[in-house]
Amino acid sequence: MLEVLEDYGMSSRPKKKGQLKKVGLIGCGTMGQEIAHLISKFGIDVIFIDISEERVSEVFLELNQELDNVIDKWGLTVSEKKAILSRIKGSTEYHDISDCDMVIEAVNTKKSGTSLELRKDIFRKIESVVSRDCVIVSNTSTLIISDLASVLDYPDRAVGLHFLSPASIIRIVEVVKGLHTSEYSLEYVRKFARMMDKKVIELIETPGNISTRLIIPLINEACEILMEGVASASNVDETMKLGFGMQFGPLQLADKIGLDKIIRAMENLYMEFGDSKFKPNPIIKRLARAGKIGKKTGHGFYKYDKGKIVAEAIHCPQFK
DSSP: OOOOGGGGGGGOOOTTTOOEEEEEOOOOHHHHHHHHHHHHHHHOEEEEEEEEHHHHHHHHHHHHHHHHHHHHHTTSSSHHHHHHHEEEEEEEOGGGGGGGEEEOOOOOOOOSSSOOOHHHHHHHHHHHSSOOOOOEOOOOOSSOOOHHHHHSSSSGGEEEEEEEESSTTOOEEEEEEEEOHHHHHHHHHHHHHHHOOOOEEEEEETTTTTTTHHHHHHHHHHHHHHHHSSHHHHHHHHHHHHHHSSSHHHHHHHHHHHHHHHHHHHHHHHHOOOOOSSSSHHHHHHHTTOOOOOOGGGGGSSEETTEEEEEESSOOOGGG
């Protein structure tokens, strides 16, 4: 029988079930870029899918800038940056993720209301091109993974995997078991999280998981204190940072996440639970309607210059 050189190549050997060599990523906004950076840093290939070639080019510019910022803080070398970027590819075509071992949905939609149908459609498209063994996960925290998995032929492959921002620094990930999630899929995601040097916080599905359900009422109450004129924004945030060891105060955190995202999370939780503690505070809605959604626009609860707080943007008369 005729033998060829390719018979001895590594690429021609069948891949073992459970291996992780390549991760797909659907959506590469701020959080998607953080996830791509994190995965690539640990030596795994990443391919992200976004809406257009122009957006794909923008993503690489944004990744370059963010990695340069890390270099400026002595958190990375130039050669490490090159290695990270060499493992990240971008595309607009779903068939380019067909050889991925795991695919993460991390879409950042700007539409108001729930994004359930959009994410369901993404799950359908992912399953149509990947192998049976590919695990499909969603980074969303306010939707139920079983709802997303309901459109899959094999819902056992679906798992919730919620990264907190900044993904490269926060030491935990929330791993969410759906109604049909198999032990294989769950263990696969656990191993992946440990590869990323993350502590796994495992939970049964609930809108908001642990992190979002706890932080949303805190942000709302901080807004209520601000509206009542009890304290300035900086005093509210300093109380929580210095008094309770939080990395960011609730209002600063809302600016960092983006008030548009905060509102969508609040609306999803309010729709699910009907509890007023999740209903978006008027201050947040007023700022968002004016396009002042936080750090990325330079204006939210605070004013920003080059990403740094320079002043409070909302003043109470008592504290002028």
